[in-house]
Amino acid sequence: MRPTPAARLAQFFEVPFRQASDLPPEHAAEINLTLTTVVYGAVRNAFERQLGMEQITALKASLTDMCCAWLISFQHRIQMTAKDSLRQRTLQ
Numbered sequence: 659m660r661p662t663p664a665a666r667l668a669q670f671f672e673v674p675f676r677q678a679s680d681l682p683p684e685h686a687a688e689i690n691l692t693l694t695t696v697v698y699g700a701v702r703n704a705f706e707r708q709l710g711m712e713q714i715t716a717l718k719a720s721l722t723d724m725c726c727a728w729l730i731s732f733q734h735r736i737q738m739t740a741k742d743s744l745r746q747r748t749l750q
Contacts, residue, residue, distance in 0.1 A: 664694075664698060668690055668694050671690055672686050672687060672690040675689045675690050680733065681729070681732075681733065682736055685732070685736065689729070689732065692728065693725055693728070693729075696721070696724070696725065696728075697721060697725070700717060700721055704717055
């Protein structure tokens, strides 16, 4: 069975997440799934609503901001989880 276009793109975009020095490579699939789902959903919605160029430009900027903010929060969550894990091992 051939992978869908969305699945092929997801595989393609996962590689940079695995290679990013500031993101944990073991979480690349989760990061990729979240971001591509959000972006693909927004693009589909924009096409279905037949948004104009001004609205599309604003949407692109907002999506960029949202994705960057999510990546920062993801990094923070991973760091906090690692610190908690280390603290628990120290207490044992």
